[in-house]
Amino acid sequence: MHEPIPDQPELEVDRLLAEGDAAALGAFFAALPPGEVQRALDSLPADDRVRAIALLDPVQAAGLVDRLPDVHAVDLVERLDPGTAATIVQELPSDEQADLLNELDDEDAEAILAVMPPELAQETRALAQYPADVAGGLMITEYLAFSDRDRVQDVIDDMRSNAERYRNYDVQYAYVIDSNDMLIGVLRLRDLLLARKADVVRDIMIQTPLSVSDSDTLDQVHDVFEGVSYFGIPVIDEERRLVGVVRRSAVERAMGDRTEGMYLKSQGIVGGEELRSMQLLTRSRRRLAWLSINVILNLVAASIIALYQDTLAAVLALAVFLPIISDMSGCSGNQAVAVSMRELTLGLIRPSELYRVWIKEISVGLLNGLALGLLLASVAWLWKGNPFLGLVVGAAMAINTMIAVSIGGAIPLILRRLKLDPALASGPILTTVTDMCGFFLLLSIASALLPLIT
């Protein structure tokens, strides 16, 4: 079906770059199967990526830049000269333009804006004011708008004469504005098709259309889309002026990106995106920032163990159970964290509903604590032939599971209430607290029952 996929596309790109053959390079990328384009770009050394993009025509270059992971796109645009960068940036969809410029150094962004056509630069600057996760940051400004006093024939004439510009617009709907640019209606293209040419737009439009405010959050916009079947919803500013259109697909993508960020953070990738094609030292440094916080928290938690050296010396078997209790409490707690994160995302719990979550989690914690405690107790008893050792280990496991599950369920809500990022901080807080509690429980119960277990 497809052309044979070059196994090392970077070699072919190298050859075409050496020849400076822009047309052949363009044809090479155009011929790559869709799934291979990112891989090919990622496998190029950063300098070659810049040279290749600069050689291509701006429309194709923008198409490729749009597909790069953010970290590569930013790096690339920063390395291009502002003139070339500007011609490429102009070809990106408006929301991508704004996102990209937001992530550049101010100096680089200004250099690019300075060489863009003033009107476009101003528009991009306005879009770049919005945070990426509100309607204004998600919207595009490529939409059709007509005056309420236009006739159907005027609309058709406009579409005919701007056919080229409208090519990539979503023209299922056109928006109707009054003389103050205020959104007052929506025109379905199919109604236009069924109307008479002399009809006035105001008479065939749908009045008081659904809209979102440019400051509405991603969650709010997502909720609005959940209730309707539209592909796009107009965005208005605080004066009800039409400023853009937010598309369902952009909202779904932003939700997916947020979930991805949640996954990466929960796994300790917290310094921003990491790709293996990035600099070794950057990757190492970013991962270490996270690891060094964790190692300090670990030392704090483990210092509990040092307080009980006599108990440990008397019952060495406890040393085997310390890491097990630490690890299992982490597992139980993380399950509760994940359920809370999900219910927060779905809007099923409010950050204030700590008590409800706690009640729900403590019951699961009780059951699972009993089960895990009994299992671990049996292992300890069978291993050392001492039922009291089983009791000590089992009790510590059971109680600590309950603690871990309660804390795990609650932490994301508390962090959200404190306006902190629950995906980032839940894990380390959870493991530190549950490690400390677990070590303390096992060793203090063992100390109390020491005569029975030695």
Place this chain on the structure above:
Amino acid sequence: MHEPIPDQPELEVDRLLAEGDAAALGAFFAALPPGEVQRALDSLPADDRVRAIALLDPVQAAGLVDRLPDVHAVDLVERLDPGTAATIVQELPSDEQADLLNELDDEDAEAILAVMPPELAQETRALAQYPADVAGGLMITEYLAFSDRDRVQDVIDDMRSNAERYRNYDVQYAYVIDSNDMLIGVLRLRDLLLARKADVVRDIMIQTPLSVSDSDTLDQVHDVFEGVSYFGIPVIDEERRLVGVVRRSAVERAMGDRTEGMYLKSQGIVGGEELRSMQLLTRSRRRLAWLSINVILNLVAASIIALYQDTLAAVLALAVFLPIISDMSGCSGNQAVAVSMRELTLGLIRPSELYRVWIKEISVGLLNGLALGLLLASVAWLWKGNPFLGLVVGAAMAINTMIAVSIGGAIPLILRRLKLDPALASGPILTTVTDMCGFFLLLSIASALLPLIT
């Protein structure tokens, strides 16, 4: 802006259910702010949810069912009588119909299909054949298709007479089929607007349109969308017959859902979706299934410690470092897992590129292992005043970090190659292997240098 949000919507629903007032109940749900609908439905006892949905008119009921998390939607449809269920299911978008029926017990699904209009039942049955993550499972069958020999006037007449049915269709494009139902063109609505009424569709359509095959995977379809700006792409079967349309928003949503599944699995929520409104025993049992595998793996790993009781007895301080090395190796390894999962998702690495990943990870592992090893060595040295204890602890931490990072980077690729789910299994495999290695390294190096550290 909004009506005051009832703090306990379930009480209001209870009241309306007791009165059996369908209209008031419909008005109640219609008046809820979009973000509150899910919360209200989730907070209802399962029986009340069924009674409420059954009381509403099918269109509104379908709108609500569509917004329920899958686990609740399935439970609800199973509890409804097949007749009511069928009237509601018919109002869902076709892809949702198929997904829902796929998740029901066969018996329940058949009961519902039996009371649906035969033609619709057959269509739904056909859609339900597709796995959820291929183009056929993602597509909808609500689209416009016209014969290549139709005239523009015929198309407009059809749209006029079917206006009601087409209301929720995405009619930016209509598809053109020949007499064998084969897809041969695409008709942009705006071209229709600009055409003469006597023009034949074949002459104004875009020929050889982009399409995807019904068996293309989610990743393949996503790749195709990445390269173009369309909102929908037609889906053809192996005979090139038009069978549906896959929308960009559906693809983005499915990608997001997959990432969410990856997050939940990585945190130990593996038995399927969990919501706190589910039965306590179900929640407990599902979480325990995962925990009990982990506790066994933990016991296996910790049994290494039991082999070195003499060393531990001689240097009790080692017991403090065992959980630290276990936990930190988990952290380092999970970072590498996350980067591999992400690069696999982005299509930047192939499962066969183990060597490249290993080289990239071992260099990060070397740097971070040195950093963490030095840190831990200093702590041990300062604490006990013995440089050799520092050496033992630091060496074990450094080597085990390298091991954890190499294994973490490689596991997802290996599991993918074995057609296993890397999100599910990477975590437990990683922690078991790194715990075993870590315990062994610390205790065996300590044993070898025992005279120096006692």
